[in-house]
Amino acid sequence: MVTSEQVARMAGVSRATVSRALNGSPRVSAEARKRIQEAIISLGYEPDVVAQSLVRQRSRTIALCLFYGDQKSTVFSSFGETQHYFYLDLLRDVEQEIAAARYDLLLPSSPYAAKNYIRSLQMRHVAGILAIAMNPADERVKALLEAEIPTVFIDSLSQGRNSTYVTSDNLDGSRQATEHLIQLGHQRIVTLISGTDGPIGSARLTGYRQALQQAGLPVDEQLVYASGWNTEEAYQTTLTLLQERQPRDFTAIVAGSDLMAIGVLRALHQHGLHVPGDVSVVGFDDVDLCRYTEPPLTTIRQDRSAMVQGAIQRLISMIESEDEHDAPVLSPIIIPTQLITRASTGSAALPE
Amino acid sequence: MVTSEQVARMAGVSRATVSRALNGSPRVSAEARKRIQEAIISLGYEPDVVAQSLVRQRSRTIALCLFYGDQKSTVFSSFGETQHYFYLDLLRDVEQEIAAARYDLLLPSSPYAAKNYIRSLQMRHVAGILAIAMNPADERVKALLEAEIPTVFIDSLSQGRNSTYVTSDNLDGSRQATEHLIQLGHQRIVTLISGTDGPIGSARLTGYRQALQQAGLPVDEQLVYASGWNTEEAYQTTLTLLQERQPRDFTAIVAGSDLMAIGVLRALHQHGLHVPGDVSVVGFDDVDLCRYTEPPLTTIRQDRSAMVQGAIQRLISMIESEDEHDAPVLSPIIIPTQLITRASTGSAALPE
DNA sequence: CTGAAAGCGCTTACAG
């Protein structure tokens, strides 16, 4: 293996100088720098990142930690589970952003709980943590909040001494969705909503209410249907809804997510109801699938790139500010959402 | 941070003894071992894996390297690209198996090519590499074959001094698929096949031919249609096929993969042809989606768990045999495939 | 069975 020792010898300098040159220190003469560069190239030298991590007490690695409800599940294990579809979509950007920042992505194998969980991450000298906590009650999440390691959460509104979060403007998104329907003449608007005990679901529910109130429409709590985040449950809930209600008793549905909307569409279709002729449907997220539903789904776009860019940027600034004893910026980032109009929404059917 | 020094002091032994106890050396007295255990627990000690990696010159990390055609693409970037669907499905098992073996999974950010690519992996002291090379011509793949790092490829028939591979019995699978159709009375069987210049595609094509020959049926090369691995291309190719051929000129289609079969089904459906009434269709892979196609797809199952288990097992035995100067087992693993009969195949329509 | 010492490959005050 080629070490800095060999580079130093070839360039006729000490290892200290090689190290300085490598790390862009200004305290290296132009000639020395040049000779070192040449030696590095001719020897094909690459610094040993493990040794660097040891002495710096930090590696160029960011751990990706997902906490589903289930303790045992892993990052990839939720492939195909519709309730997590959006986050998996997000990982694409995560990987790219982290690579662009020249960090590695680590998926830690962690059979640990709470206290030891953090310690095991510390012992890997991860520089930072990107966490997606579907289940904020997980004790590992709480441990993370008290840890020294810079952490950015996505969608869990969790802040700590060394952690912050990024999320979409869920409230405003849901408000836009509902407002869009109101502008199309809808008045009796059902919402199929999930996780109202969590930050995402409750914000979306509030947005729905707000839009109605702003339009001076009554908020009928009977029109709020609780469901799970996945397609199947949304499908079942819609079936129930269709049994309970007369056709013209409502003319539109705001779904809690796109994958839920897909279940809604299926149930409506099965009951012979036409979208948007009989019922308009709006989703949330704007996952790729929206384009291919029948009909293509009007939805609220969450700006995944902006979310991930924001998260990684914050994370890296937290990591690097530690070095310089700056106060790191810990304010959360809220990313704007945007209505994407496709074919699943239309004018309210006129009352007969 | 708690170090082995502190554990040693508390237990009244030297760091060397702590290290031995930790690594299960037999050369530690029962009493010492006990005191060390207690100290570890009471201090909440966790060894520094970075320091361990440095001195052992190896970390407990396995790198996951995917090589798509495109140099720039990353692991997650192929989400939603139908031609890679099977491999993404595979990653679920990869993550679990690696975690079960108590290794971490690293997704290296590698803007390097060839020579430096290997070196950067070496400098991370990865223990082994799991590689999926859709594009075996990638120069990084060649470099990997000559590297010191133990490597297991999935589906690229690449062996080197420190590498081997695992793959399904693609030939036999395709043979089974075709045989199944023959037993149902089909004689004019089209195959829609991809990548016949690669190991997977060519094995599947050979299996198709073999089944026909074994049944004493003629092999009509006109019935072999080349396509891409993705749904869209398979769809287009089937459209072409349907323009070229009379309805009864063929009664069954063997698709190169499930995702291709989905394109085939769509094209047949669009032409008003009934499956399996008019045409029987067989896929390959048995991805989760097969259950939800209309009709549910008869296919050849690749045993993903067995593939991944085999791969990880081989990899770990390669990693660990190095230590003991055993000759590592480098023979490839071929996993049997199995016909799964669902509803897309049926008796051949009788000639009128 | 145990400990003192050397060493893994790097970085970073410190002194010049």
Added chain:
DNA sequence: CTGAAAGCGCTTACAG
């Protein structure tokens, strides 16, 4: 601008 030295936290011959 540069080098000698100490040190990051561990493991492993070596000697006893």
